Amino acid sequence: MGFVKVAKADEIVPGAMKHVEIGETEICIVNVEGVFYAIGDRCGHENARMSRGSLMGTIVTCPMHASQFDVTTGKLMSGPVLELDGIAEKFSGCPENVRKSVGEMFAGIVEEQRLIKTYDLPVYNVKHEGSNILVDISAGR
Incomplete structure (x- = not known):
């Protein structure tokens, strides 16, 4: 599929996240101090939407059970709070x-x-070209 335009850069201010869907793929676009990242927008624990959680630096916290993931790698940093x-x-x-x-x-x-096992989140390659944010969903890793 290659890179697909998913948002305008000014829609996602530093420290903010945005939910986007490309076909069946739900992605959370994150702006960390002007650098954009893209991760799967469903928690690896119980499927909550990550873009409705909170962001501190490069760590996104799930709004449901507070699992934390690094947006640069998709790796689980701390498990759910139960x-x-x-x-x-x-x-x-x-x-x-x-x-x-x-x-x-x-x-x-x-x-x-x-x-319930908590899985790492997929990460996607992101390009910031001019005012556009593009994501390559075929390269989810």
């Missing part, structure tokens, strides 16, 4: 059997979440 501290207090007005059942349910969810 803490549910404080959830029991939300059910403090419920009968004991409800609190117990809810506690067991959330403990089971956390345990299952821990078993």
